[in-house]
Amino acid sequence: MDSPLERVTNLTARVTRLGDEPSGTIDDWGRDPGLVRTTMHLARIRWDVAVGGDQHLPRRKGALVVVNTRRFALAPIFAALALSEAVDRPVRFVGRPDTAPVGAFSRRLGGLLDHPDEVAGALGAGELVVMGADPDARVGAGHHQLVGRVDHALVGAALRAGVPVHPGATASSPFARAARVEIGRASRSPRKRRGPLTELELADQVRIDIGLLLDEFGEVRTGTALDRLPLSGFGGA
Amino acid sequence: MAGRRVFVSGVGGELGTLVASLLEAEDWVGALSGIDADPPRRRLHRTVFHRIHPDEHDRIVDTVVDFNPHVLVHVGVWEPDARAAPHAAALLTDAAATSIIGAAAECRALEHLVVRSGIEVYGRAHGALTRPDESAPVQPTSAWGRTVAAIERTAAQVGERVGVTVGALRLAPVLGPHVPSPLGRLLRMPAVPFSVLADPPFAVIEDRDAARAFVAAARVGLAEPVNVVAPGAITALQAARRGGRLPIPLVGPDWRIARTLSHLLGAPIPDHVSETLHRGRLADNRLMRTLLGVLPDTSTTEVIDRLYHWPSVIRQPARVQVA
Numbered sequence: 163m164d165s166p167l168e169r170v171t172n173l174t175a176r177v178t179r180l181g182d183e184p185s186g187t188i189d190d191w192g193r194d195p196g197l198v199r200t201t202m203h204l205a206r207i208r209w210d211v212a213v214g215g216d217q218h219l220p221r222r223k224g225a226l227v228v229v230n231t232r233r234f235a236l237a238p239i240f241a242a243l244a245l246s247e248a249v250d251r252p253v254r255f256v257g258r259p260d261t262a263p264v265g266a267f268s269r270r271l272g273g274l275l276d277h278p279d280e281v282a283g284a285l286g287a288g289e290l291v292v293m294g295a296d297p298d299a300r301v302g303a304g305h306h307q308l309v310g311r312v313d314h315a316l317v318g319a320a321l322r323a324g325v326p327v328h329p330g331a332t333a334s335s336p337f338a339r340a341a342r343v344e345i346g347r348a349s350r351s352p353r354k355r356r357g358p359l360t361e362l363e364l365a366d367q368v369r370i371d372i373g374l375l376l377d378e379f380g381e382v383r384t385g386t387a388l389d390r391l392p393l394s395g396f397g398g399a
Numbered sequence: 400m401a402g403r404r405v406f407v408s409g410v411g412g413e414l415g416t417l418v419a420s421l422l423e424a425e426d427w428v429g430a431l432s433g434i435d436a437d438p439p440r441r442r443l444h445r446t447v448f449h450r451i452h453p454d455e456h457d458r459i460v461d462t463v464v465d466f467n468p469h470v471l472v473h474v475g476v477w478e479p480d481a482r483a484a485p486h487a488a489a490l491l492t493d494a495a496a497t498s499i500i501g502a503a504a505e506c507r508a509l510e511h512l513v514v515r516s517g518i519e520v521y522g523r524a525h526g527a528l529t530r531p532d533e534s535a536p537v538q539p540t541s542a543w544g545r546t547v548a549a550i551e552r553t554a555a556q557v558g559e560r561v562g563v564t565v566g567a568l569r570l571a572p573v574l575g576p577h578v579p580s581p582l583g584r585l586l587r588m589p590a591v592p593f594s595v596l597a598d599p600p601f602a603v604i605e606d607r608d609a610a611r612a613f614v615a616a617a618r619v620g621l622a623e624p625v626n627v628v629a630p631g632a633i634t635a636l637q638a639a640r641r642g643g644r645l646p647i648p649l650v651g652p653d654w655r656i657a658r659t660l661s662h663l664l665g666a667p668i669p670d671h672v673s674e675t676l677h678r679g680r681l682a683d684n685r686l687m688r689t690l691l692g693v694l695p696d697t698s699t700t701e702v703i704d705r706l707y708h709w710p711s712v713i714r715q716p717a718r719v720q721v722a
Binding site: 186187188189190191192260261262263265266269274275277279280283284286287 | 525526527528529530531532534535594596597598599600602630631632633634637640641679681683685700
């Protein structure tokens with residue numbers, strides 16, 4: 163049995179700071195810190211991301227962050243890069259393909275396969291992981307209608323790993339640099355369940371919580387026909 | 400606990416010799432015996448060595464049954480293109496596993512069985528997990544993966560039948576100064592091929608860390624599979640750069656030529672090594688500490704750095720020519 167001091171030391175040792183990661187190496191999951199740093203610099207040309215709510219994320223343990231996505235917006239990737247910089251530790255994202263060369267490149271950036279066991283393994287190892295909700299959202303009133311389905315199997319992976327699930331709202335525009343990532347407090351399932359309903363209900367709750375975060379973002383209203391175009395950066399397709 | 404009889408198969412190999420020498424220092428080990436087709440690589444003080452070929456089924460059974468071990472550690476496997484060609488390696492490994500594990504089933508004192516396996520059992524099919532843990536399905540996609548998966552299966556069946564616990568150590572590719580490894584041999588070539596489109600990460604384990612894991616598994620009575628993998632990962636390109644080798648970027652049909660050339664130059668690339676270079680090979684090692692109480696001392700990057708510092712074979716001519 164470890165002494166309290168050893169336990170604290172082990173806990174501290176688990177967290178890798180971005181600045182501590184040596185170049186020319188890759189980590190246990192194939193993430194290349196040198197490439198990530200270069201990509202972060204390049205990403206600043208495309209996006210100017212304001213990150214908020216990162217204080218809600220655990221400092222050392224793993225957590226799953228679910229963000230709203232839009233087609234071709236690369237929301238999980240820019241959110242992971244921006245969060246990584248904000249919390250000063252590696253943040254991975256879900257959804258890399260398993261085909262070279264795109265899959266290999268995504269893995270170097272911290273990409274994980276869209277598989278519950280893969281996500282559970284990373285979360286169990288104390289990693290922060292960002293996943294996107296389904297980009298296919300229904301059209302309707304309220305921002306939660308703009309958030310697509312959240313894969314309950316991946317949420318179940320977080321439950322298995324015993325880590326919190328945080329809602330994250332992202333906003334970016336196809337034409338502007340300004341982007342925003344806001345992380346909310348960990349979502350909680352409305353009811354205590356003993357079976358797989360927990361992950362289903364938690365996934366629905368995360369979707370609602372992302373919608374509430376998007377509501378707090380407010381909306382750009384110019385009073386012109388531009389308001390009808392999908393330029394606000396919110397929600398689904 | 401003290402005075403246990405421990406039998407080590409494959410004690411003539413580098414890993415087997417290391418396991419035996421570490422077991423000799425354990426106070427819970429009483430008598431120690433070993434078997435292999437070749438003699439041990441270094442002097443063993445307490446181990447009684449039996450030189451028997453894997454084909455000599457009856458002698459193996461008699462030797463194991465006479466010793467009647469409490470713990471049997473099966474390290475006697477032949478990795479393809481390490482010391483034998485792939486076909487011969489598969490036959491030798493199968494013969495040794497069948498004889499030794501079969502003989503163990505006849506021993507009344509037997510309480511525990513530890514077998515050597517590999518992380519190749521997880522396979523690298525499309526969509527396979529990047530870093531599988533022990534709960535991931537066993538779906539080997541290489542000949543070596545299928546061989547070690549068969550050993551695990553045989554051991555598990557025997558364990559169930561005779562009521563003993565069976566632990567399987569799924570080792571990452573083992574590298575060491577004297578370990579015959581096709582991956583290590585390839586990485587030490589003056590020019591190292593790598594997949595320009597993928598260059599995936601892989602992990603390895605140093606022979607000493609692997610041997611410590613075997614001893615821990617025998618001591619604690621490991622009763623399930625556990626991945627034995629050094630922390631960290633590296634790619635073939637990074638390894639070549641660290642070793643000051645010339646990296647050769649390859650894509651598609653170039654690999655066929657590279658494999659042939661490499662074979663002619665003395666570093667054949669078996670399918671599991673080829674798979675490592677194309678699809679990567681990582682595994683989760685978190686259970687090592689929980690189940691075995693040990694962690695590797697050497698990271699993957701350090702093992703690769705050491706690989707390039709281990710001296711090559713030094714050929715010394717005979718002082719007096721007699722023939």
